[in-house]
Amino acid sequence: MRASQRVYNQLRAEILDGDLPPGRVLAEVEQSQRFGISRTPVREAIGRLAAEGLAEQQGGRGVVVSDVTTDDITPLFEVREALDIQAARLAALRGDPAEFAALADRLEDVAGRFDSPRHSSQDDPPAAYYELVEQMDRAIDAAAANPWLDAASSTVRMQLARVRRLAAQDPSRLAAAAREHAQIARAVSTGSAQLAEAAVRLHLNNALNSALAKAPATAAGSTATREETP
Amino acid sequence: MRASQRVYNQLRAEILDGDLPPGRVLAEVEQSQRFGISRTPVREAIGRLAAEGLAEQQGGRGVVVSDVTTDDITPLFEVREALDIQAARLAALRGDPAEFAALADRLEDVAGRFDSPRHSSQDDPPAAYYELVEQMDRAIDAAAANPWLDAASSTVRMQLARVRRLAAQDPSRLAAAAREHAQIARAVSTGSAQLAEAAVRLHLNNALNSALAKAPATAAGSTATREETP
DNA sequence: CGTACGTCCAATGTATACATAATTGCCACA
DNA sequence: TGTGGCAATTATGTATACATTGGACGTACG
Numbered sequence: 381m382r383a384s385q386r387v388y389n390q391l392r393a394e395i396l397d398g399d400l401p402p403g404r405v406l407a408e409v410e411q412s413q414r415f416g417i418s419r420t421p422v423r424e425a426i427g428r429l430a431a432e433g434l435a436e437q438q439g440g441r442g443v444v445v446s447d448v449t450t451d452d453i454t455p456l457f458e459v460r461e462a463l464d465i466q467a468a469r470l471a472a473l474r475g476d477p478a479e480f481a482a483l484a485d486r487l488e489d490v491a492g493r494f495d496s497p498r499h500s501s502q503d504d505p506p507a508a509y510y511e512l513v514e515q516m517d518r519a520i521d522a523a524a525a526n527p528w529l530d531a532a533s534s535t536v537r538m539q540l541a542r543v544r545r546l547a548a549q550d551p552s553r554l555a556a557a558a559r560e561h562a563q564i565a566r567a568v569s570t571g572s573a574q575l576a577e578a579a580v581r582l583h584l585n586n587a588l589n590s591a592l593a594k595a596p597a598t599a600a601g602s603t604a605t606r607e608e609t610p
Numbered sequence: 611m612r613a614s615q616r617v618y619n620q621l622r623a624e625i626l627d628g629d630l631p632p633g634r635v636l637a638e639v640e641q642s643q644r645f646g647i648s649r650t651p652v653r654e655a656i657g658r659l660a661a662e663g664l665a666e667q668q669g670g671r672g673v674v675v676s677d678v679t680t681d682d683i684t685p686l687f688e689v690r691e692a693l694d695i696q697a698a699r700l701a702a703l704r705g706d707p708a709e710f711a712a713l714a715d716r717l718e719d720v721a722g723r724f725d726s727p728r729h730s731s732q733d734d735p736p737a738a739y740y741e742l743v744e745q746m747d748r749a750i751d752a753a754a755a756n757p758w759l760d761a762a763s764s765t766v767r768m769q770l771a772r773v774r775r776l777a778a779q780d781p782s783r784l785a786a787a788a789r790e791h792a793q794i795a796r797a798v799s800t801g802s803a804q805l806a807e808a809a810v811r812l813h814l815n816n817a818l819n820s821a822l823a824k825a826p827a828t829a830a831g832s833t834a835t836r837e838e839t840p
Numbered sequence: 841c842g843t844a845c846g847t848c849c850a851a852t853g854t855a856t857a858c859a860t861a862a863t864t865g866c867c868a869c870a
Numbered sequence: 871t872g873t874g875g876c877a878a879t880t881a882t883g884t885a886t887a888c889a890t891t892g893g894a895c896g897t898a899c900g
Contacts, residue, residue: 382883382884383883383884384883384884407851407852408851408852409850409851409852417884417885418884418885418886419852419884419885419886420650420883420884420885420886421883421884421885423654423852423853424653424654424657424883427654427657427658428657428661431658431661431662432661433758433761439892439893440891440892441851441852441891441892441893442851442852443852455755455756455757455758455759456758458696458700458756458759459693459696459756459758459759459762461696462692462693462695462696462759463689463692463693463762465692466688466689466691466692470688525685526685526688526689527685528663528685528686528689528765528766528769529685529688529689529692531663531765532689532693532762532765532766535758535761535762536758536762539758612853612854613853613854614853614854637881637882638881638882639880639881639882647854647855648854648855648856649854649855649856649882650853650854650855650856651853651854651855653882653883654853671861671862671863671881671882672881672882673882
């Protein structure tokens, strides 16, 4: 693999894991010495990180890991809502109903197992749930069959992976989230774009509220929002 | 201005204008000689173009201007629909009603002037319309106040600017488009997210149909889409 | 004591030289 | 004549050296 690619992968992982915290400067010489290579591939890697929003220019000189705070949770969810809804709508129209019906079945099963006592050490509902969610995301993306939608989604998902570190998950929400995901899969399997949109909107609203409940209220400055008047 | 920035601006403009057609190889040495600089900043510029989707790796060797065909129109409009709807929804909730009411008034005025005979050489409805649309896009983005939404939108808009060259605009649609834009502005000014969404969805559907009507039907391979069953 | 200007330094931006890999063309052999 | 392999060439990937810029620190003056 090319050196620039290795450095990019490594720096990206460290930023997403929080090992390189927001505000940390990404000096070319420092990183090139750390990786034992020259500045050129490091420079390319940092450029890619900046293009994706994981890093940004520091006042015209120097690149730093970009800052993400709890203030970013709401705007990121707004974009995610737009993209996930469209993906679910397209999947409902284009996907294989049987595939999503099967996913819905398995998600409902996992959701039920959260409440029941465990039957064996093999039975790990959270792990099974995460696996299924990932599988459904891939299925929806594949069914939507839209490369640009994929690209936009992956950018937002990457940022959301960062903010997720700011507000640790509430274990008690996993069962509810699993049921919501099952509803999404079920809606997609029916072929109704409207139903799929409703299911996604519901799930993301709950997920956002859960995240904000744990996130400390930030200083004022929040954008004023008029109430909906339908 | 930095050399890499100049090269990036120039190459980007040439790609968007079609001077560098899809499939054209972007050789580092060739471009560095053309601009009279070294390979390093050229390499950086081409890297940025590739990151934005205007160019792409050619099998592992060489970077070429990415291909856009009429097949891309529908998927691009699907992403644009998702983003524009969300932007309009947020603008309806957060924007200044008076600002968008004023935009609606001016758009309705321009729409009317398309049909009436011109009163002077100064009266150029298309130019006025384009100016107003741009103004409204900026107003919606500003009201939505979501940097990530802006970033995603600008990427899609750039690609759409390329495909627009493939299917020249229908002058007779401008008047209808102006009325649709006026409806969007009016909907946003009422503060109703639902109404704004409906207006944007209507406009983009018409715009897409107009574009596809002029675009030649491509060879099979189009993704099958089940009909909506609400 | 505070501010403003100048010099120095360090990090980025650019150029060039070297290494490496892939494609293409040519030659030999079947 | 076609195919396969090898070599040469060319373009990219990486390293290093040089240029430039922006900031920081120190000093001098108000």
